[in-house]
Amino acid sequence: MSAAVSANTGLIETEQHGLKAHSDGGDAYVPVQSRAERFTSTSVDDFEKVTGFELEWKLTPITRITALIEGELDGSAPTLTFSETPGVTAAWVDRTDARIGSAGAPEERASANAWSSFDKALAIDVTGEELQEFVVTREATDSTPRAGHTVITAAPFSRGLVILRNSGDAQLTENVEIVVGDQAALTVVTVQEWNDESNHLASHFARVGRDARLRHIVVSLGGGVVRVNPSIHLVESGADASAFGLYFADSGQHLEQRVYIDHVAAQTKSRVKYKGALQGATARSVWVGDVLIGPHATGTDSYEENRNLVLSEGPRADSIPNLEIETGDIMGAGHASSTGRFDDEQLFYLQSRGIPEDEARRLVVRGFLAEIVAQIGSDDLETHLSAAIEAELSEAQGH
Amino acid sequence: MSNLEIRDLHVSVETELGTKQILKGVDLSIGEGETHAIMGPNGSGKSTLAYAIAGHPKYTVESGSVKLDGEEVLTMTVDERARAGLFLAMQYPVEIPGVSVSNFLRTAKTAIDGAAPPIRGWIKDLDSSMSQLRMDKSFRERNVNEGFSGGEKKRNEILQLELLKPKFAVLDETDSGLDVDALKIVSEGVNRAKANTGLGILLITHYNRILKYIQPDFVHVFVAGKVVEQGGPELAVRLENEGYDRFLSNAVVGS
Numbered sequence: 074m075s076a077a078v079s080a081n082t083g084l085i086e087t088e089q090h091g092l093k094a095h096s097d098g099g100d101a102y103v104p105v106q107s108r109a110e111r112f113t114s115t116s117v118d119d120f121e122k123v124t125g126f127e128l129e130w131k132l133t134p135i136t137r138i139t140a141l142i143e144g145e146l147d148g149s150a151p152t153l154t155f156s157e158t159p160g161v162t163a164a165w166v167d168r169t170d171a172r173i174g175s176a177g178a179p180e181e182r183a184s185a186n187a188w189s190s191f192d193k194a195l196a197i198d199v200t201g202e203e204l205q206e207f208v209v210t211r212e213a214t215d216s217t218p219r220a221g222h223t224v225i226t227a228a229p230f231s232r233g234l235v236i237l238r239n240s241g242d243a244q245l246t247e248n249v250e251i252v253v254g255d256q257a258a259l260t261v262v263t264v265q266e267w268n269d270e271s272n273h274l275a276s277h278f279a280r281v282g283r284d285a286r287l288r289h290i291v292v293s294l295g296g297g298v299v300r301v302n303p304s305i306h307l308v309e310s311g312a313d314a315s316a317f318g319l320y321f322a323d324s325g326q327h328l329e330q331r332v333y334i335d336h337v338a339a340q341t342k343s344r345v346k347y348k349g350a351l352q353g354a355t356a357r358s359v360w361v362g363d364v365l366i367g368p369h370a371t372g373t374d375s376y377e378e379n380r381n382l383v384l385s386e387g388p389r390a391d392s393i394p395n396l397e398i399e400t401g402d403i404m405g406a407g408h409a410s411s412t413g414r415f416d417d418e419q420l421f422y423l424q425s426r427g428i429p430e431d432e433a434r435r436l437v438v439r440g441f442l443a444e445i446v447a448q449i450g451s452d453d454l455e456t457h458l459s460a461a462i463e464a465e466l467s468e469a470q471g472h
Numbered sequence: 473m474s475n476l477e478i479r480d481l482h483v484s485v486e487t488e489l490g491t492k493q494i495l496k497g498v499d500l501s502i503g504e505g506e507t508h509a510i511m512g513p514n515g516s517g518k519s520t521l522a523y524a525i526a527g528h529p530k531y532t533v534e535s536g537s538v539k540l541d542g543e544e545v546l547t548m549t550v551d552e553r554a555r556a557g558l559f560l561a562m563q564y565p566v567e568i569p570g571v572s573v574s575n576f577l578r579t580a581k582t583a584i585d586g587a588a589p590p591i592r593g594w595i596k597d598l599d600s601s602m603s604q605l606r607m608d609k610s611f612r613e614r615n616v617n618e619g620f621s622g623g624e625k626k627r628n629e630i631l632q633l634e635l636l637k638p639k640f641a642v643l644d645e646t647d648s649g650l651d652v653d654a655l656k657i658v659s660e661g662v663n664r665a666k667a668n669t670g671l672g673i674l675l676i677t678h679y680n681r682i683l684k685y686i687q688p689d690f691v692h693v694f695v696a697g698k699v700v701e702q703g704g705p706e707l708a709v710r711l712e713n714e715g716y717d718r719f720l721s722n723a724v725v726g727s
Contacts, residue, residue, distance in 0.1 A: 417529065418566045425526050425562075426580035426632060427554035436579065440570025440615070 107397060108333060108365045113178040117189040120182035129181045132359045132391055134327055137298050138272050141246040142183040146190040146220040153195070156208040160201020161233060163209070165193040172196055172224045176250035177278025177304055184276040184302075187246040190220035197225045199233035199259060206234045206451055213243035216270070221247030225261060229254035229282070234450055237263040240295070243271045251279035253287045255309065260288040262449055266461065267296035269325065275301045281341075283309035290449055291318040291347075293328045294461055300329040300359075307334070307341035307370075316345045318360070319445040319458075321465045322388065324353030331361040334377070336370035345377035348445050350438055352465075354387030360410075362394045366403060374404040381412040382441055384434075435466045474504040474541050474557070474639045476672060481536035483517075483524045491532075494520040496697035498536070500674070502640060505666065507673040509683055509708060512694030513716045518676045519563065521694075522644040525674075526560040527553050540640065555584055557639030561629040561646050567617040573628065574598070574612040577635060584636050601634045605661050623654040630661035633671075640672040641665070647682035659685030680712035695719045 114120065123142050125135045135142060155163045166172070173194055179185035197207065209223075225235055231254065239245075253259045265273060273296055281287045293299045305314045320328040334343040349358045360379040381390040394408035415437060423433035439462060446458050483495035494517045502508050512518050524531045525538055527550040538545040545553055568576065577598065582588045589597075602611065605627045617625050626646055633641055643662065647655055663686060665671045675686060683691075683705065691707040692699045693716070700719055701707065 416566070419568055421526075421528055421550060422562070422566045422568065423576075423580075424550035425554055425560050426576075426636065427551050427583040428580055429551050429583065430549070432579070432583070433551075436571055436576075437568065440568055443570035 108363050108395070109335070109367065111180050113180050114185055115174065115178050115188045117182060117185040120185050123182050127181075129331075133300060133329060134298060137327075138183070138274060140218040140244060141272060141274050142186060144218050146186060146246065147217050148190040148192040148220045150193045150195070151211060151213065151219065151221065154210045156206070158205045158207040160203060160205045160231070161197065161199050161207040161235075163195060163197045163207070166196045167193065170194065170196065170224075172226055172252070173222070173250070175224070176252050176280045177306070179248065179276060180304075181276075183246045183274045184248055187220040187222065187248050187274075191222040194222035194224055197223065197235060199225070199227040199231045199235065199257070202230055202232060204232040204234065206236065208236045208238060210238045211240070211243075213239070213241035213245070213267075213271070216242055216244050218244040218246075221245055223247065224250040224252070225259070226252045227254055227257040227259040227285075230256050232258045234260045235262070236451060236454060237261070238266070239264060239273065240266045240268075241271070242268050243273060245272070246274040247276075249275060249277040251277060251287065251289070253279065253281045253285040255283040256285055257282070258286045260290065260450060262290040262292065262451070262454065263301060264454070264458070265293040265296050265299050265301070267299065269295070269297055271296045272298045273300070274298075277301065277303040279303065279305040279314070281305065281307050281309070281312035281314055284311035285309070286313045288315045288448065289317070290445070291320075291330055292445075292458060293318075293320040293330070294465065296326065296328070298327045298329075300331075302331040302333070304333040305335065305343070306337055307343065308337045310338045310340045312338060313342045314344075315448075316343070316347075317445050317448045318347035318349075319442055320347075320349040320358055321442070321462065322349065322351045322353075322356040322358045323465070323468070324355045327357045327359075329359040331359075331363070332377070333363045334365070334375065336364070336366045336373045336375060339370060340372040341370060342374040343376070346445070347379045348382075348442055349380070349390065350382045350384055350442060350465075351388035351390055352384040354385070356388040357390075358388075359391045360393070361391075362408065364394075364396050364406065364408070366398045366400060366406060368399045371400055371402040372404055373400075373406065375406045376408070378409040380410075380441070382438060383412060383414050384438065438466055439463070474670075474672065476500075476502040476640045476674075477537070477539045478525070479537045479539075481521070481524065481538065482534040483520055484532050484534055485520070485530060486532070493534075494531075494697055495524065498698055500692065500699065502672045502674060504639070504672050505670045506690070507666070507675060507686060507688045508690045508692060509675045509677060509688035510692050510694050511677055511680075511708065511711055513720065514678065516694045517697040518694050519644055522560055522642045522674075522676055525553075525558065525642055526550065551583065554636075554638070559633055559636060559638035559641040561626075561633060561641060561643045563645040563648060565617045565625045565629055567615065569615055569618060571616050572613050573616055576616045577632065580632065581635060597635060601631055601661075604664065605631055606657055607631065622649040623651070626650060626654065626658050627661070630658050630665075634661055634665050637665075637669050638671065640674065642674045642676065644676050645678060646675075647677055647679065655682060656685060662686055680708050683708050693719060
């Protein structure tokens with residue numbers, strides 16, 4: 074087992090590609106760059122070819138996803154199924170639709186490649202004030218590299234739970250925009266249960282309005298390389314975001330998530346909690362948590378946390394919290410990160426009550442991940458995920 | 473008649489300064505339905521005895537034996553010891569995030585009995601034990617020991633004692649941190665378990681206080697890793713009045 078853990082206050086990074094000539098290996102001077110200053114563009118041509126040395130890509134096995142970063146993408150609308158839900162509408166819209174581009178723009182080439190290539194975007198509008206659950210199911214069946222674009226818009230005062238469920242065979246790079254109107258309360262859940270050969274890169278961009286609340290939940294269980302990067306911008310006062318994540322990496326899987334919380338306005342609040350289990354010699358996970366508290370974000374209350382449970386010899390979990398604070402007048406900003414094996418005291422306690430060791434381990438892992446599952450708010454999905462985690466655990470122990 | 477026989481038990485622990493001997497030849501015999509109090513100053517090895525019996529991996533048994541009804545316990549895994557009929561009520565029970573009390577108790581009961589308890593009787597037993605321990609029903613859905621107060625953790629230990637019905641229980645400073653009301657409730661739970669199942673008890677304590685509520689049949693004074701004096705309940709009273717000084721004058725106190 075090896076685990077790389079670092080905690081920085083203030084980012085120390087190389088400058089973004091595409092701004093000026095590459096400096097790796099040349100100039101020894103490494104400029105300090107704020108997360109806010111990262112280059113963005115919706116055009117893939119504005120980004121240089123990815124080498125794997127970039128800050129954004131250095132922890133990702135890019136040779137497994139070259140087609141998604143560099144290749145031609147099929148941008149046609151895929152076959153998706155939607156649940157019929159009052160207060161929620163879904164439609165395919167043109168690239169020129171006003172909703173597109175309202176929450177953010179790509180910071181890296183795979184995201185820009187998707188943005189440059191999609192033909193139609195899926196627009197989901199949540200308008201009802203009664204909480205409704207809306208499920209988009211993608212059961213993909215081919216390995217054509219594809220681009221996707223989704224815009225989820227929660228109208229002011231609306232409430233909704235939008236679940237994106239992904240399974241099957243896919244090579245997909247996509248952008249998901251999320252706009253949460255004033256005083257709306259929206260939960261977006263993205264679930265990745267792909268087959269082993271599938272690769273999936275997703276950038277989520279969210280704008281959270283005045284006194285609005287976004288709960289964003291990433292669940293990655295299946296797939297080869299799965300990288301889901303949510304960027305959440307708290308742009309009006311009183312905006313509140315909770316970002317949760319759950320992943321279970323087996324051998325051969327690379328599950329990555331780069332979370333960015335951008336406190337722009339005053340009196341905003343964020344909580345980030347990602348929990349992962351890793352099992353198998355080549356299981357791999359990456360969590361990067363960037364929190365930026367901008368100069369006007371007085372009264373910010375922020376905390377981010379990543380916990381990894383390593384279940385066997387060999388996995389590697391990178392866990393990198395970064396905190397940038399540009400105003401002194403905040404409520405709180407903290408981070409925590411841990412990557413470790415089983416807690417011997419927990420195992421001893423359970424075993425001392427007669428519970429055999431392998432069952433005690435399952436109980437601990439299940440409990441460890443259950444905290445995130447319980448955040449979802451959909452009984453069907455929670456039941457399904459509990460069973461899926463159970464299956465991962467049984468597989469892990471060779472039952 | 474069940475019995476627990478501890479013979480010439482030597483136990484060490486690894487520390488930063490090397491191997492440290494904690495137990496230096498402990499002999500104890502506990503019969504069914506008997507209550508033995510082990511009293512001693514801090515650092516005398518009382519808790520080590522409790523954990524060594526339960527099989528905590530931190531402690532190394534150098535020599536000696538612990539037999540439950542003639543079966544050697546020391547070669548068993550931690551869970552095998554529990555299934556054989558041993559129970560340790562811990563001084564500092566750990567939190568298990570995401571595992572509810574109800575799920576935990578049912579899993580443990582199933583493991584101990586070898587089969588899931590019939591649902592109706594189980595709920596009834598659980599409800600009645602919890603209400604006798606003044607535990608609100610909402611405890612069932614809380615995560616094991618998470619956010620519990622000191623008193624709640626101890627009650628949760630005794631709840632398990634009542635439901636799992638072991639032959640012998642080691643209570644490791646169960647009285648520590650309890651106010652008098654909680655102490656009474658917890659003691660009643662222990663006494664009920666004893667009355668109902670003929671439980672044998674090894675009661676480890678620093679103070680005489682709990683012995684007003686749980687009557688010991690025997691009192692053992694534990695100093696520097698072994699029993700230095702034994703007697704009846706009157707010995708506890710004498711310790712209360714005189715302290716441990718007369719035992720400490722020519723003994724080296726462990727850390």
